[in-house]
Amino acid sequence: MPVKVLMPALSPTMTEGTLAKWHVKEGDTVESGDVIAEIETDKATMEVEAVDEGKIGKILVSEGSENVAVNEVIALLLEEDEDESALEGADTSASSTGGGESAPANDDAKEDKAPAAAEKPAASGGDKPAPAAPVSGGERIKASPLARRIAANEGVELSGVSGSGPRGRIVKRDVEAALSSKPAEKAAASEDKKSADAPAAAAPAASGWNPDLTGLPEYEEIPNSGMRKTIARRLTESKQQVPHFYLTVDCELDNLLATRKQLNEKAGEGVKISVNDFIIRAVSLALKKVPAANSIWTDKATLQCKQQDISVAVAIEGGLITPVVRDAGSKGLAEISTEMKALAGKARDGKLMPEDYQGGTFSVSNLGMFGIKDFSAIINPPQGCILAVGAGEQRPVVKDGALAIATVMSCTLSVDHRAVDGAVGAQFMAEFKKLIEDPLSMLL
Amino acid sequence: MADSNFDVIVVGAGPGGYVTAIRAAQLGLKTAVVEREHLGGICLNWGCIPTKALLRSAEVYRNMHHAKEYGLSCEKPSFDLDAVIQRSRGVSKQLSGGVGHLLKKNKVTVINGEAKFDGPKKIVVEGKDKGTYTAKNYIIATGARARALPGLEADGKVVWDYKKAMTPDKMPKSLVVVGSGAIGIEFASFYHTMGADVTVVEIMPQIMPVEDKEVAGLAQKMMTKDGMKILTEAKVANLKRNADNVVVTVETKDGKKQELTVDRVISAVGVIGNTEGLGLETTKVKIDRNVIGTDEYSATAEPGIYAIGDVAGPPMLAHKAEHEGVVCIEKIAGVKGVHPLDPRKIPGCTYCHPQVASVGLTEAKAKEAGYEVKVGKFPFIGNGKAVALGEAEGLVKTVFDAKTGELLGAHMVGAEVTELIQGFVVAMGLETTEEDLMHTVFPHPTLSEMMHESVLDAYGRAIHF
Numbered sequence: 004m005p006v007k008v009l010m011p012a013l014s015p016t017m018t019e020g021t022l023a024k025w026h027v028k029e030g031d032t033v034e035s036g037d038v039i040a041e042i043e044t045d046k047a048t049m050e051v052e053a054v055d056e057g058k059i060g061k062i063l064v065s066e067g068s069e070n071v072a073v074n075e076v077i078a079l080l081l082e083e084d085e086d087e088s089a090l091e092g093a094d095t096s097a098s099s100t101g102g103g104e105s106a107p108a109n110d111d112a113k114e115d116k117a118p119a120a121a122e123k124p125a126a127s128g129g130d131k132p133a134p135a136a137p138v139s140g141g142e143r144i145k146a147s148p149l150a151r152r153i154a155a156n157e158g159v160e161l162s163g164v165s166g167s168g169p170r171g172r173i174v175k176r177d178v179e180a181a182l183s184s185k186p187a188e189k190a191a192a193s194e195d196k197k198s199a200d201a202p203a204a205a206a207p208a209a210s211g212w213n214p215d216l217t218g219l220p221e222y223e224e225i226p227n228s229g230m231r232k233t234i235a236r237r238l239t240e241s242k243q244q245v246p247h248f249y250l251t252v253d254c255e256l257d258n259l260l261a262t263r264k265q266l267n268e269k270a271g272e273g274v275k276i277s278v279n280d281f282i283i284r285a286v287s288l289a290l291k292k293v294p295a296a297n298s299i300w301t302d303k304a305t306l307q308c309k310q311q312d313i314s315v316a317v318a319i320e321g322g323l324i325t326p327v328v329r330d331a332g333s334k335g336l337a338e339i340s341t342e343m344k345a346l347a348g349k350a351r352d353g354k355l356m357p358e359d360y361q362g363g364t365f366s367v368s369n370l371g372m373f374g375i376k377d378f379s380a381i382i383n384p385p386q387g388c389i390l391a392v393g394a395g396e397q398r399p400v401v402k403d404g405a406l407a408i409a410t411v412m413s414c415t416l417s418v419d420h421r422a423v424d425g426a427v428g429a430q431f432m433a434e435f436k437k438l439i440e441d442p443l444s445m446l447l
Numbered sequence: 448m449a450d451s452n453f454d455v456i457v458v459g460a461g462p463g464g465y466v467t468a469i470r471a472a473q474l475g476l477k478t479a480v481v482e483r484e485h486l487g488g489i490c491l492n493w494g495c496i497p498t499k500a501l502l503r504s505a506e507v508y509r510n511m512h513h514a515k516e517y518g519l520s521c522e523k524p525s526f527d528l529d530a531v532i533q534r535s536r537g538v539s540k541q542l543s544g545g546v547g548h549l550l551k552k553n554k555v556t557v558i559n560g561e562a563k564f565d566g567p568k569k570i571v572v573e574g575k576d577k578g579t580y581t582a583k584n585y586i587i588a589t590g591a592r593a594r595a596l597p598g599l600e601a602d603g604k605v606v607w608d609y610k611k612a613m614t615p616d617k618m619p620k621s622l623v624v625v626g627s628g629a630i631g632i633e634f635a636s637f638y639h640t641m642g643a644d645v646t647v648v649e650i651m652p653q654i655m656p657v658e659d660k661e662v663a664g665l666a667q668k669m670m671t672k673d674g675m676k677i678l679t680e681a682k683v684a685n686l687k688r689n690a691d692n693v694v695v696t697v698e699t700k701d702g703k704k705q706e707l708t709v710d711r712v713i714s715a716v717g718v719i720g721n722t723e724g725l726g727l728e729t730t731k732v733k734i735d736r737n738v739i740g741t742d743e744y745s746a747t748a749e750p751g752i753y754a755i756g757d758v759a760g761p762p763m764l765a766h767k768a769e770h771e772g773v774v775c776i777e778k779i780a781g782v783k784g785v786h787p788l789d790p791r792k793i794p795g796c797t798y799c800h801p802q803v804a805s806v807g808l809t810e811a812k813a814k815e816a817g818y819e820v821k822v823g824k825f826p827f828i829g830n831g832k833a834v835a836l837g838e839a840e841g842l843v844k845t846v847f848d849a850k851t852g853e854l855l856g857a858h859m860v861g862a863e864v865t866e867l868i869q870g871f872v873v874a875m876g877l878e879t880t881e882e883d884l885m886h887t888v889f890p891h892p893t894l895s896e897m898m899h900e901s902v903l904d905a906y907g908r909a910i911h912f
Contacts, residue, residue: 147877147878148877148878148879148880148882148883149851149852149853149878149879149880150878152851152852152853152880153851156850156851167784167786174878175853175878
């Protein structure tokens, strides 16, 4: 019988995604490892590889389909000795066996039974409840008996645990890892609850945003992509829940521009350090000097991060994404520049991997290239600060009591007051300004 | 000149080394293995395998003595020592040839000689295949050798190390075995069965100190009942070597000394890693008391150099070396889903009479680690197959975490337990709980039923006892 190709879960939390593109058409022959489709999640586009060889018999989910549930059958793959006739009556129900495995029909039927029973408990009156306790979306969770026992004892929902055992089986170490991260989750959950309780009346949550549209002119309806929805949800949360305050400084850029010119003249082919690279470097060094500004608020504790992982906002089609320059505090300008170029390229091609954009301890958003003089950014949770960088432009300044001309860049820090106080933020901005205005100190 | 540049060079063709080399070749890496003596290393040539051959001779000989109990007759059993040893050597030779064939089949280059690092990026080999060789990755698998305690050094005449003990010229009438770890107790068992008057001297309070106290205690009781002498909490205070005998002064914990005059002494006070002569001082590899420091994936402090097996520290077991080597090379090759070896799931087997086998935590270690435990025990006398075999002495013991039902450890003493333990190792590897083990069907009549009963007993449900 044909092999089912399933909608893959590209991250442990992914429940649905958009089938962005098919790379194959019906009748194409594929080898194991061939890229057959692209899946778009809320954050990135990723490739789906064939796990078996064979011929694409039928494509069941068309290109551009949204909200395709994880493990839904998206195509049927004909095995070597099969022809199209095998497609007739082929089972296309979501399967518990991952990665396009084939299973005899009997087994399928058996496996499908449990979720069905779970969905309609009333109908299956005297039946024993399905043993695999948490069943969501018809997916059987693969977990070792010990992992199940520990999860049951400790109240861990196995559906939220990603498995590291063979074929993604959840084993003891996975449940233990989930347990050790649970306090944070709990904190987050209680925060969520709070937000649902308190401001509900005043401002509906992002998901329930149904403004009155009467009187609008004709418009084109552009469906919200996964990314747009994420941006909407996270930034609404941030602006509603995080007590922002803002600190602005003007930095003179002439020294930096001169140093940059010299460096780029001396640097070899392919290396071109940008003002933004200097800013990332300056931010990291300033954070090293003022580590309290590199903090994240949780209900339980303020987490002061020991490494400077800088998230840099990159505008891409349909939204923005923040790839992370890891441990920027220990990286030189050239290294930051190369890494940033690679990340930005991947971001624009939609090829960032979760490890490229997850985490990050501090964000930088630069709109200088658009001529923006000054702006304030919304904090990127769970981080404590985001630095908004404006354009470097010639402005009149007062030097030694006389009017002079300098290239000036305004930078505004948005700060989560729960984690970082005004004085700490100000101290950080002073260090940052010092580094920008004396760029040689950044080269040390 | 032959090829001298590889993806991986494994130093040492013992069980860790040759298995790692074959796995490397399977993963498509261009692989060489350097060996200074025999393919298969100590394990195959002078350790695990030839001793099992000797112990098999001893077992058959023992059964001949017990023929009458089975309604058979075997008048005055006797043996030809040379033929017993020849059989053992023959077994080693056959298997060593097999390793050579396997390496060839997998296109692993064998470099005969002794390897020495000259800096972290190349090795110089002295010997038959003399030359300089380079590789992207080096895996040190040089194994271990017998530890020599001052005053107790083997001389090949009256004080023997394991090698000499495997190839004796004549049967000693009396023997002191110093050390009751796996090696010591197996030799003690062999010589005792073959008729020597054997005394075991062990410094710890129990024989086979890594084993569960109750299991080791029962083994000791069975051995003593069979006529072997065992002195625990005792040490060799003095050793006087004569031309054809040794006067051993044994001091017990209470300070009492006794003199034993015996034909031979076997020194089996443990093994230490072969870290010398490898030129590791020219690299960043760190060595602490003959153990190469490694991380969970066997990487040393020098990028590109790894160490596996005995030389990377205890437990010094062939199967640990093999598994560690496979994990190491799969990690190097970027195989997905590789996890470090879990030291708690490495079984250990000792082939003395009675056999001892175990995996995981002992009852004492489990309690020490803070577990609330449920312990199950089942004696051989309650098992039909054991009684039919005429091997009705022994014990299967299981230790569970009372809270989660996790099988923390299993410990056995008695006939064929070395072949049984793997059932529990699989159970632990798959993370079964007591429930799954109870629901597992064990075939009747087998010794394995005792494993089931032991699990049932831990939860007060044993049927046959």
